[in-house]
């Protein structure tokens with residue numbers, strides 16, 4: 281429900297601010313994308329991914345110093361960093377395609393999840409959570425495209441919980457404690473939000489900022505929601 285409100289607000293904002301041909305393009309794009317998403321059936325078996333794939337057909341791509349499986353957040357960063365060394369040849373493999381104009385609208389995240397851009401996994405039936413879901417199974421979207429899940433997760437940024445890192449470290453994974461990984465979070469981040477500088481960096485590639493564009497309608501909407 282919250283999401284639907286947010287989407288209609290978004291469309292309203294787009295209409296008010298821009299009446300150009302671009303708006304019409306996006307109106308058509310959004311309408312068509314939503315229609316397709318509502319019809320889309322998520323795969324129920326991994327066998328469905330093999331359809332149209334000729335398993336005996338082996339192609340020669342040559343030799344590489346590094347083969348990275350999956351161009352999600354981690355794989356893409358790894359490939360970028362390795363490519364800084366000119367002599368390295370790198371093969372980055374990705375099962376999905378690229379983002380398109382529809383998937384680049386963060387507010388449409390729930391519709392992107394009903395598309396080939398999502399592997400389509402569900403949790404096992406839960407005892408204590410997902411109580412409102414069919415069979416008590418939550419959807420666990422995993423991106424199947426360049427950028428991986430970061431391309432379909434509404435551009436939300438959240439770090440893992442310190443206690444998880446510390447627990448992994450205690451279990452014997454040295455250098456995974458919160459204190460150990462923090463410098464890498466800071467190094468990767470280009471933080472535009474008001475945050476404690478002890479925890480945030482400003483010189484990385486990873487832009488973190490408040491949502492935009494800053495529409496006057498947002499505050500009006502929030503004010504209108506106060507009872």
Ligand SMILES: *[C@@H]1O[C@H](CO)[C@@H](O)[C@H](O)[C@H]1NC(C)=O
Nearest residue numbers: 496498499500501502503504
């Ligand atoms: C929203 O409510 C606050 C507090 O009442 C008020 O100061 C502000 O002017 C309101 N903003 C808009 C855009 O209505």
